[in-house]
Amino acid sequence: MEIKLKKTNYVSGVIEVPADKSVTHRAVMLSSLAEGNSIVRNYLPSDDCSRTIEAFRQMGAEIKIDNGSLYIKGAGLKLVKPQNGKYNIYAGNSGTTTRLLSGILAGQDFETVIKGDDSLSKRPMQRVILPLLQMGADIKSNDGLLPLIIKGKTPLKAINYESDKSTAQVKSAVLFAGLYADDATTYKEPVKSRDHSERMLKAFGVDVRVSDNFVTVYPAERLTAQDITVPGDISSAAFFIAAALIVPDSNLTIRNVGVNPTRDGLIEVLKQMGANITLTNMREISQEPVCDIVIKYSKLKAADIGASLVPRMVDEIPVFVLIATQANGITRISGAKELRVKESDRIEAVTSQFKKLGAQVESLEDGFVINGNSGFSLAGTVVDSFEDHRIAMVLAIASLIAEGETVIRDSHCVDISFPGFYKVLKNICM
Ligand SMILES: O=C(O)C1=C[C@@H](OP(=O)(O)O)[C@@H](O)[C@H](O)C1
Numbered sequence: 001m002e003i004k005l006k007k008t009n010y011v012s013g014v015i016e017v018p019a020d021k022s023v024t025h026r027a028v029m030l031s032s033l034a035e036g037n038s039i040v041r042n043y044l045p046s047d048d049c050s051r052t053i054e055a056f057r058q059m060g061a062e063i064k065i066d067n068g069s070l071y072i073k074g075a076g077l078k079l080v081k082p083q084n085g086k087y088n089i090y091a092g093n094s095g096t097t098t099r100l101l102s103g104i105l106a107g108q109d110f111e112t113v114i115k116g117d118d119s120l121s122k123r124p125m126q127r128v129i130l131p132l133l134q135m136g137a138d139i140k141s142n143d144g145l146l147p148l149i150i151k152g153k154t155p156l157k158a159i160n161y162e163s164d165k166s167t168a169q170v171k172s173a174v175l176f177a178g179l180y181a182d183d184a185t186t187y188k189e190p191v192k193s194r195d196h197s198e199r200m201l202k203a204f205g206v207d208v209r210v211s212d213n214f215v216t217v218y219p220a221e222r223l224t225a226q227d228i229t230v231p232g233d234i235s236s237a238a239f240f241i242a243a244a245l246i247v248p249d250s251n252l253t254i255r256n257v258g259v260n261p262t263r264d265g266l267i268e269v270l271k272q273m274g275a276n277i278t279l280t281n282m283r284e285i286s287q288e289p290v291c292d293i294v295i296k297y298s299k300l301k302a303a304d305i306g307a308s309l310v311p312r313m314v315d316e317i318p319v320f321v322l323i324a325t326q327a328n329g330i331t332r333i334s335g336a337k338e339l340r341v342k343e344s345d346r347i348e349a350v351t352s353q354f355k356k357l358g359a360q361v362e363s364l365e366d367g368f369v370i371n372g373n374s375g376f377s378l379a380g381t382v383v384d385s386f387e388d389h390r391i392a393m394v395l396a397i398a399s400l401i402a403e404g405e406t407v408i409r410d411s412h413c414v415d416i417s418f419p420g421f422y423k424v425l426k427n428i429c430m
């Protein structure tokens with residue numbers, strides 16, 4: 001499927017974005033492992049989250065969907081054993097499903113095979129295999145790629161793991177495996193990655209201790225069912241924050257956005273660049289800080305982004321590059337090599353497609369150099385999403401400042417994280 005989009009005069013309105021993908025995955029997983037009935041309100045009904053829901057249904061959790069909420073009767077920490085020797089789980093396009101689930105499967109008394117789509121089948125899994133092998137699980141892979149064959153063990157061996165990358169997926173896998181370990185498991189990472197797992201494990205009654213970029217989790221006997229409300233996803237809001245900032249005369253409010261301090265790097269750097277962004281109505285919902293965000297068109301100046309900020313805005317970097325094309329001066333982004341192993345090689349995808357639109361963007365091995373110019377308009381043409389949801393969405397936002405028509409190929413993939421994206425976009429374009 002392709003979509004054709006045109007330049008807009010300005011962006012305006014009051015909107016909400018769908019629920020946080022990271023929080024939804026974790027809420028489904030921990031509710032499925034809990035004893036009793038949990039509710040996950042305002043969950044994200046996207047393709048990736050559906051893969052997690054289906055996986056846990058297969059393994060014995062009862063999950064009902066009613067009026068935007070999930071009603072989950074947990075199967076307990078030990079999931080239901082398969083009737084035919086092993087489970088076959090399809091993780092689709094979802095890295096989070098695959099890697100977090102691996103940690104849980106490491107502690108089960110059965111075998112599971114995880115497969116995924118073409119994109120997921122190219123993404124590195126060694127990062128999660130390595131610590132789980134150390135903990136005693138039996139894991140086979142296709143040379144570090146899917147399919148993964150995971151034979152769990154109980155108890156697992158507690159480890160002290162020091163990761164060379166900041167990745168919440170690996171951290172969460174180790175923490176979840178730690179629930180099944182014989183002692184306290186500690187995980188250390190270079191820069192603190194998103195901490196939704198730590199917050200939610202505590203809510204489910206697990207002893208988790210956090211100090212800077214160290215986390216220790218203690219083995220659990222049971223998890224206690226919870227009533228969770230999922231905030232809006234800042235990674236989805238980022239596309240509309242960008243739209244309001246770069247289209248002249250825009251004024252947009254996005255309600256109910258999660259602004260966890262491990263996820264708010266984009267807002268921090270945009271403020272440094274001179275963005276007129278106000279966070280109002282700050283509150284806490286289910287252990288996560290949430291607010292409304294008001295964004296007005298702003299003349300921006302260039303910025304430098306390095307490895308210490310990247311984990312706090314990793315999924316927002318493609319849309320940040322677009323914003324940087326509209327900021328006066330040269331913006332440099334480094335320490336973002338992880339973007340090469342997402343749903344597409346996002347460094348390559350962003351550079352090649354933005355160049356087609358006339359932007360001055362060069363790729364680095366681990367980032368970008370962007371020569372920005374305030375008010376610089378792009379030129380619409382045919383561009384590719386490479387079936388990567390974040391690339392499709394950033395190209396759609398770019399079309400708002402591109403002369404003529406922008407045609408985005410494989411535009412449907414937005415459903416992976418943001419069902420209804422094009423409808424929200426249409427509603428705010430004046
Ligand atoms: O834990 C999570 O929910 C996620 C962690 C990040 O990946 P990494 O852990 O690979 O950095 C992020 O890119 C992904 O969209 C979701």
Ligand SMILES: C=C(OP(=O)(O)O)C(=O)O
Pocket residue numbers: 048093094095096097315342343390417
């Ligand atoms: C990288 C992403 O997700 P995942 O790793 O779960 O596929 C993303 O949503 O941008």
